[in-house]
Amino acid sequence: MKKQWLFSGLLLSFLLFLSGCEPLTVFDPMGPQAALLKDVIWISIWTMLFVVVVVFIILIYILVKYRSTKTPSDYRPPIVKGNIWVEITTIGIPVLIIVFLSFVSVQSTYEAESVPKQFKDEEPMVIYAASSNWKWHFSYPEEDIETVNYLFLPTDRPVEFRLYSFDAISSFWIPQLAGQKYAMTGMITTLNLTATEEGEMQGRNANFSGEGFAEQTFNVSAVSQKEFDEWVKEVKNTAEPLDEKTFNKLLKPGHLGQKTFSSTHLDFSPPPEEHGEMSEEEMKKEMEQEQSDH
Amino acid sequence: MEFFKQFAVPNPTPTIYLSMVAIGLTLIAVLAGITYFKKWGYLWSEWLTTVDHKRIGIMYLISALLMLFRGGVDALMMRAQTSMPGNELLSAAEYNEIFTTHGVVMIFFMAMAFITALMNFVVPLQIGARDVAFPRLNALSFWLYFMGAMLFNLSFVIGGSPSSGWTSYFPLAGNELSPHIGTNYYMIALQIAGLGTLITGINFIVTIFKMRAPGMKLMKMPLFTWSALITNLLITFAFPVLTVALAMGTMDRLFGTHFFTMDNGGMAMLWANFFWVWGHPEVYILVLPAFGIYSEVISTFSKRNLYGYTSMVVSIVVISTLAFLVWVHHFFTMGQGALVNSIFSITTMAIAIPTGIKIFNWLFTMWKGKIQFTVPMLYSLGFIPIFTIGGVTGVMLGIASADYQYHNTMFLVAHFHLVIIPGVVFAMLAGMTYWWPKMFGFMLNERIGKWAFWNIAIGTCLAFFPMFISGLDGQARRMYTYSEVAGFGIWNLLSFFGALGLAMGFILIVFNVYYSARYASRDIGDDPWDARTLEWATRTPVPEYNFAVTPQVDSREPLWDSKYEGKTLFKEEIKDIHMPNNSGQPFIMTIFFFVAGFGLVFSMWPVVYVAAAGIAVLLFIRSFERDDGRHIHAEEVRETENNKRGDTR
Ligand code: HEM
Ligand SMILES: [Cu+2]
Numbered sequence: 033m034k035k036q037w038l039f040s041g042l043l044l045s046f047l048l049f050l051s052g053c054e055p056l057t058v059f060d061p062m063g064p065q066a067a068l069l070k071d072v073i074w075i076s077i078w079t080m081l082f083v084v085v086v087v088f089i090i091l092i093y094i095l096v097k098y099r100s101t102k103t104p105s106d107y108r109p110p111i112v113k114g115n116i117w118v119e120i121t122t123i124g125i126p127v128l129i130i131v132f133l134s135f136v137s138v139q140s141t142y143e144a145e146s147v148p149k150q151f152k153d154e155e156p157m158v159i160y161a162a163s164s165n166w167k168w169h170f171s172y173p174e175e176d177i178e179t180v181n182y183l184f185l186p187t188d189r190p191v192e193f194r195l196y197s198f199d200a201i202s203s204f205w206i207p208q209l210a211g212q213k214y215a216m217t218g219m220i221t222t223l224n225l226t227a228t229e230e231g232e233m234q235g236r237n238a239n240f241s242g243e244g245f246a247e248q249t250f251n252v253s254a255v256s257q258k259e260f261d262e263w264v265k266e267v268k269n270t271a272e273p274l275d276e277k278t279f280n281k282l283l284k285p286g287h288l289g290q291k292t293f294s295s296t297h298l299d300f301s302p303p304p305e306e307h308g309e310m311s312e313e314e315m316k317k318e319m320e321q322e323q324s325d326h
Numbered sequence: 327m328e329f330f331k332q333f334a335v336p337n338p339t340p341t342i343y344l345s346m347v348a349i350g351l352t353l354i355a356v357l358a359g360i361t362y363f364k365k366w367g368y369l370w371s372e373w374l375t376t377v378d379h380k381r382i383g384i385m386y387l388i389s390a391l392l393m394l395f396r397g398g399v400d401a402l403m404m405r406a407q408t409s410m411p412g413n414e415l416l417s418a419a420e421y422n423e424i425f426t427t428h429g430v431v432m433i434f435f436m437a438m439a440f441i442t443a444l445m446n447f448v449v450p451l452q453i454g455a456r457d458v459a460f461p462r463l464n465a466l467s468f469w470l471y472f473m474g475a476m477l478f479n480l481s482f483v484i485g486g487s488p489s490s491g492w493t494s495y496f497p498l499a500g501n502e503l504s505p506h507i508g509t510n511y512y513m514i515a516l517q518i519a520g521l522g523t524l525i526t527g528i529n530f531i532v533t534i535f536k537m538r539a540p541g542m543k544l545m546k547m548p549l550f551t552w553s554a555l556i557t558n559l560l561i562t563f564a565f566p567v568l569t570v571a572l573a574m575g576t577m578d579r580l581f582g583t584h585f586f587t588m589d590n591g592g593m594a595m596l597w598a599n600f601f602w603v604w605g606h607p608e609v610y611i612l613v614l615p616a617f618g619i620y621s622e623v624i625s626t627f628s629k630r631n632l633y634g635y636t637s638m639v640v641s642i643v644v645i646s647t648l649a650f651l652v653w654v655h656h657f658f659t660m661g662q663g664a665l666v667n668s669i670f671s672i673t674t675m676a677i678a679i680p681t682g683i684k685i686f687n688w689l690f691t692m693w694k695g696k697i698q699f700t701v702p703m704l705y706s707l708g709f710i711p712i713f714t715i716g717g718v719t720g721v722m723l724g725i726a727s728a729d730y731q732y733h734n735t736m737f738l739v740a741h742f743h744l745v746i747i748p749g750v751v752f753a754m755l756a757g758m759t760y761w762w763p764k765m766f767g768f769m770l771n772e773r774i775g776k777w778a779f780w781n782i783a784i785g786t787c788l789a790f791f792p793m794f795i796s797g798l799d800g801q802a803r804r805m806y807t808y809s810e811v812a813g814f815g816i817w818n819l820l821s822f823f824g825a826l827g828l829a830m831g832f833i834l835i836v837f838n839v840y841y842s843a844r845y846a847s848r849d850i851g852d853d854p855w856d857a858r859t860l861e862w863a864t865r866t867p868v869p870e871y872n873f874a875v876t877p878q879v880d881s882r883e884p885l886w887d888s889k890y891e892g893k894t895l896f897k898e899e900i901k902d903i904h905m906p907n908n909s910g911q912p913f914i915m916t917i918f919f920f921v922a923g924f925g926l927v928f929s930m931w932p933v934v935y936v937a938a939a940g941i942a943v944l945l946f947i948r949s950f951e952r953d954d955g956r957h958i959h960a961e962e963v964r965e966t967e968n969n970k971r972g973d974t975r
Contacts, residue, residue, distance in 0.1 A: 057800035058731050072728045073798075080718035083682075087714045090689050095707065098628070100696045109630040109695045118690065119637060126682040130675045133725060137675070138668040140727040145664045165503075195661075200498040201594060203659060203734055207800045211730020214660045216595070217497065217588045221661030238734040238802045240491055242498055243418045246805040 057207045062229040062254060064148040065210035072140045079129060144211060147190045147224050156190040156224070159183075160296075160303055163195075163202035163215045163237055165285040166244030171296035175264045178274050180282065180291035182251040183235065185227050186260035193223040196304050198283055203239035206252055212238050218304050227254035247287055268294050276300045332928055336486045336506060337419050346483045375908040377461035378870055382468045383447030384765060387758065389472060390439035393431050396479065398832060400428035402825055405789070409822035411810040421806035422489035423508070427482070429492025430512065433608070434519055435475040437746070440754040441615040442471070442526055445554045448761060449530065451861035451868065452551050454539025454877045459532040461906040467522040467529065469916035474519025477923045481511040485927065488512040491804065493605070494575070496586035496597040501579055510927040513576040518919050520568055527561030530554060539860070541879035545639070548859045548882070549632060552639055553618030556646045557611050563650070564607035571600035580929060595660060602653035610649040612746065614642060616753030617684060620706045623756050624688050626857045627703040628695030634687040635882060641680035648677045658726045659733050667726035674724035681717055685710060700855070701775035705756035708783040709748040716744030719794070736817075737797025740790045747786050755782075755835070763854050767867040768846040774838040781831030789824025792817035858886035863895055865967070871903045871958055874967050900967070903958045915944045 061067040096102075147156060160171040171178045185191060195204050195215035205212035210225035237248040255263070274293035279301065282288065335342055360366055373381060403424055407416040416424065446464070450457055458464050481487040488508040490499040499509045534555045538547070547555075575597065577583040584590040586597045625632045632638065654662070654670035688710065697703070719741040723729050732738055763769045793801075796817040801808065808814050853862040863885045864872055877895040881887050888895045918940035925933030 056795065056798040058798045066731075069728055069731050072725060073722070073731065076722045076725055076728060080722060083718055084711075084714055087685060087689070088711060090686075091707075091710055094689060094692045095697065098692060098695050098697050100629075100698045103696050107696055109628065111631050112633060112690075112694060114634050114637070119634070122683055122686040123679070126679045130679055130721075133675055133721065134672045137671045137725040137727065138664075140725070141667050141671065142664045144727040144730065199588065200503055201495055201598075205734075205802075207731060211727065212659050212733060213730070214657070216660075219661075234800070236800075236802060240422075240495075240498075240734075240804040242490075242503060243422065246418060246807050 057234075060208055062208045062231055062233060063210065063225055063227045064150070065144055065225050066208055068140060068143055069211055072136060075136055076133060079133060083126075083129065145224065147192075148226055151188075151190040151226055154190055156192040157186070158192050158194060160194045160196075160298060161204055161215065162198060162297075162303070163200075163204070163241075163248070164198035164283045165200060165242060166237070166248040167282070167286075167288050168204075168235075168237070168248070168250045169282070169297065170250075171298050172264075173296060173298055175268075176295055177264060177267045177271070178293040178296040180288055181249075182290045183253070184260055184263050185252065185254045186257045187227045187230055187254050189257065190224060190226045193225065194303065195221045195223060199285075200241035201239055202237040202241050202248070204235070205238040206233055206235035208233045209252070209254075214239065220304055230254050230256060242285075244285065244287055251290070267292055270294075332507070333484045335483065337417065337423075339420065342483065349483060370910070371908065374913045375465075375910045377457070377465045377906050377908055379446050379450050379458050379461065379464060380765070380868060380870075382464055383443050383445075385468055386439050386443035386446060386471070387765075389475060390436050390443055390754075393436040393439060393475060394832065397428050397431040397436055398829060400424045400431065402829055404428065405818075405822040405825040407806060408808070408818045410819065411808055411812065411815045413807060416806060418806045419489065422491075422804075423487040425804055426489050426491050426494075426512075427478075427487050430478065430488075430516070431475075433492060433612075434516060435471075435478065437612050437750045437754075438519075438523060439471060439475075440750070441557070441612060442467075442523075444619070444754065444757045444761065445526075445530060445557070445615060447765060448757075448861055449533065449551055449554050450537070451764070451864060451872060452548050452859055453534065453537060453542060454860050454873060454879065455533065455537040456872050456903065457906065458529050459536060460529050462909050462912060463525050463529050465909065466912040466915065467526040469912050470522030470525070470919060471519045473916040473920040473923070474515045474517075474522065477518065477920055477927075478511055478515035480924075481508060481515075485511070493601055494597075495601075496575070496578070496594045497588045497592070499575070499597075500587055500592075502588055507927055510576070510579055513572050513579065514923045514926050517569065517572045517576070518916075518923055520565055520572070523561055524565045524569070527558040527565065530558040531562060534558075539877050539879050542884075545636070546879060546882050548618075549621035549635070549638055550615070550618035550859075553614045553616075553621075553642055556642050557614045560607050560611045560614070560646050560649065564604045564611065567600055568604040568608075571597060571604065574600075576926070580926065598657055598660070599653070602656040603650070605656065606653045607646075607649045609742075609746070610645060613749040614646070616709075616749050617642065619753045619757040619760070620688060620709060621691075622857075622859065623702045623706045623760055624691050626760075626855055627698045627700055627706075628692045629698075629856075630691055630695040631858075631883065632687070633690035633693070634683075637683055638687055641683050644680045645677060648673060648680075652677065655724055655726075655729070658729045664726075671724055671726040675721050678717060678721050678724075685714060685717075700759075701770070701772055701779060702756040702760040704776060704779045704783075705752040705759075708779065709752045709756075712744055712748040712752075712783070712786060716741055716746075716748065720745060732797060734802055735797035736793040736801045736803055739803050740793035740797060743790045743793075744786070747790075752782075755779075760855065761861070763850055764861060764864070764866060764868060766843075767850070768842060768848055769850055769854060770838050771842045771846065774834055774841060778831045778834035778838060781827050781834060785824045785827025785829075785831055787824070788827060789821050792820045792824075853885070853889075856889075858883040860884055860895075863888070869966050871905060871963065874900050874903075874963050900960050900963050902960050903963060904955055905958060906955045907953055909953075911944055911948060915941055918944070 059070050061070050158173055162169045167181055169178065169180055170183055193204065195213055196219065197215040197217050202215045203212045204215055204223060209227055210223060213221050213223040215221065231254055233252040235250045235252050237245065271292040271294040273295040274297055279297045360369060373385065376382065403416065404421065407413050407421055486506060486508045488511055490504055490509060494509065494512055497503055534551060574585040578585050578587060584592040586592050586594050621632055621638060652670060652674045654666065655674045658667050723732050723738065723741055759770050759775060796814045799814060801814045850866060852864065852866050860877060863877060875896045875898045877884065878897050884895060887893045918937045922934050922937035925937060
């Protein structure tokens with residue numbers, strides 16, 4: 033069968049490319065979250081490959097054996113009634129596979145959403161990432177600096193991104209560090225990631241958001257804590273502070289290139305309320321605040 | 327002058343002007359042609375006013391093929407634009423309009439119409455009925471769909487097309503970020519067509535429950551009818567959600583409400599949820615009829631009974647239930663947390679179990695069979711491996727954590743094309759080729775058909791397999807361009823070649839229709855494939871009353887058993903046959919719908935009021951009209967049957 037060879041050939045070349053010389057972005061992790069997802073993806077590829085191979089073998093076997101040109105002209109196919117063992121196998125094996133993958137999925141989803149084990153006790157660094165058509169505004173509240181369209185991250189330090197959007201739904205994605213998450217108006221979503229290797233990466237908005245979508249990318253530099261601190265110091269010394277008027281100009285739809293400021297927009301344009309879990313302390317604080325407001 | 331400005335296309339290019347001229351000229355040529363050949367009367371009495379399910383099916387088929395070409399041209403333009411990094415064939419704005427209309431046209435106006443075409447033509451024949459339960463409503467369904475499709479396509483030359491994707495996520499699609507009228511076309515054209523679909527759903531449920539031939543118990547129905555039943559149940563449960571979502575979106579855009587806006591308490595996530603609560607069942611609405619067709623075709627050309635009939639039926643039912651429980655997998659990345667994602671991840675992957683069972687049952691149907699490689703069978707055999715790959719990648723996407731990396735990338739695009747193309751397009755081409763002789767009285771040429779198949783099958787693989795790789799390499803979907811350093815170039819180029827192969831295949835299909843219409847033999851008998859179910863027990867071409875005498879059924883393969891087991895299908899004498907009358911009302915009413923829709927798109931209220939009044943008047947007239955149908959006398963039936971007697975019965 034020509035066709036079957038063709039399919040197997042394509043499949044094989046597909047696999048060769050996947051495991052090929054220069055790794056694909058998703059298979060070239062620079063941090064534990066992306067490494068975890070890489071493993072999960074490979075587990076699922078191998079499991080699914082097993083399914084595909086079984087189906088292909090049965091298909092080829094049957095097509096070769098029972099084609100009408102191979103069977104005698106007076107051959108009359110029998111009426112075949114179901115066989116309980118055949119049914120049990122064809123239901124049982126898929127069920128087992130799905131149960132297995134369900135475990136993988138649940139376990140890895142919980143893991144991907146939380147701070148990696150080796151950094152559990154460290155206080156994560158908070159960065160606000162806000163998208164506006166068609167750029168990213170990154171605010172470092174602790175350092176009190178803000179960048180547009182590029183990120184500096186210290187390695188071996190967990191980072192908690194708080195994502196929101198000024199307009200269209202966007203999706204914050206640095207494939208070499210972690211999976212993506214939506215940034216939306218009126219609420220905050222959080223994304224945990226950690227860079228463990230130094231280097232340059234690309235990040236982007238993955239969710240279609242209109243005319244300038246294709247170019248809504250940003251640069252990510254993962255650097256050592258020392259270098260990071262130096263960078264912060266330099267920004268503090270050289271960059272202008274960000275005022276409301278400048279920021280409103282930045283929000284206008286368009287592309288900007290990279291920009292740096294020595295203060296954040298969070299003071300005059302606070303982020304939406306957090307919807308995530310609050311610690312008890314925070315809850316208490318909030319309630320007190322509310323009471324004193326009245 | 328001010329008034330006319332709103333109808334101008336925002337990004338006019340020579341292509342659009344040329345298309346305007348071409349559309350205008352074609353329209354004039356068609357109208358002049360009909361007048362010259364004096365065909366207005368024929369067109370009106372035989373087609374525009376018909377309530378015959380077979381003719382309605384054929385009109386759906388023609389429309390679906392036209393839309394396939396419209397959507398196909400969109401696809402070629404997209405693949406050409408992305409075939410090279412930094413290409414400047416299309417601007418971002420044009421590209422966005424094109425991928426939006428491609429998705430909408432293909433899903434709503436091609437795939438939906440195609441499955442409705444085959445259900446219309448085949449289901450009444452398969453269950454031994456004279457027509458559907460509500461023939462006039464059926465005509466209304468078709469014309470609503472047709473007018474919706476025409477209204478949507480009009481956006482290309484008048485006013486400009488929507489450009490927020492076929493998913494039309496708010497707030498991007500709202501007035502705040504898309505002030506242009508394009509999205510109004512989306513909201514209103516889909517509302518009109520969707521109404522038609524909903525009516526079809528109800529019509530076919532009643533038809534299948536109430537109008538089966540005596541003896542055809544539910545568990546004796548052919549699988550295509552089973553899949554049609556479940557599909558229409560899905561339609562009836564899912565489409566109201568879309569109706570509501572579109573109505574809310576329309577109000578946001580036209581009347582300033584705040585359902586999905588960014589400010590004033592609007593909730594954009596609500597749109598995403600509504601859309602996919604409808605949208606996931608929708609993909610099964612598309613694929614279940616295909617499963618039915620494959621069951622018929624594989625059994626016919628293996629010369630064997632279908633393996634595992636009961637488990638086939640149970641799987642369809644299970645799939646249709648699960649289809650409502652998985653919608654969140656379209657936005658695992660919206661931040662709802664690990665628990666919610668885990669639950670929906672499990673329900674999603676669970677769908678693979680009944681789907682897998684069906685694949686094995688088709689394989690075992692061929693076991694010990696006598697496999698004939700006809701064109702419909704080739705499509706079915708191509709379906710199994712390609713759909714398996716599409717399906718297992720679906721399971722990969724269903725793993726929530728991994729989906730954070732695949733979501734919104736070309737990997738996802740590869741997945742859904744590799745399920746929808748073999749699952750819908752292959753099936754429809756298989757079904758069309760298979761039932762063609764019943765529809766038109768001649769067979770499509772097998773040689774050209776096989777050429778077309780190979781082009782389409784190889785084209786599909788070449789067009790979509792590379793996307794898995796570029797997706798994993800970080801290429802997001804819906805990007806009109808990318809830079810050379812990104813390294814996606816080669817995969818997109820391959821993909822473009824695949825698209826060309828697909829285009830070649832479709833051109834061959836058109837050529838095949840022309841060639842076969844001209845040269846194929848008309849002397850093919852009633853049952854040219856040696857098939858097993860009731861639709862082949864009618865005359866070719868099928869007389870308007872379908873069966874001179876209602877068949878009596880006592881097995882799953884009544885025709886096969888009457889041919890080879892000596893059972894009699896037709897036991898009664900020919901009697902007078904009661905048939906419904908033609909009516910021009912559905913057609914006229916939907917013209918009012920079209921006008922009202924156009925008025926709504928441009929907020930021209932007087933036009934809307936007048937057209938709405940027209941619809942109301944027609945509804946009123948219909949409510950008080952008495953129409954008891956007509957009878958074809960036994961004499962006349964006998965004469966028709968004798969004239970057609972070529973083979974023995
Ligand atoms: C084995 C069963 C299947 C599974 C487990 C599955 C899983 C998924 C998942 C998880 C997604 C969302 C991915 C994302 O957005 O990141 C998806 C998208 C999609 N699937 Fe499937 N799928 C299956 C079968 C099908 C079938 C049979 C069809 C159509 C006939 C289909 C059509 C689609 C479409 C159209 C989309 C994406 C639409 C869009 O975002 O524009 N899938 N599928
Ligand atoms: Cu889905």
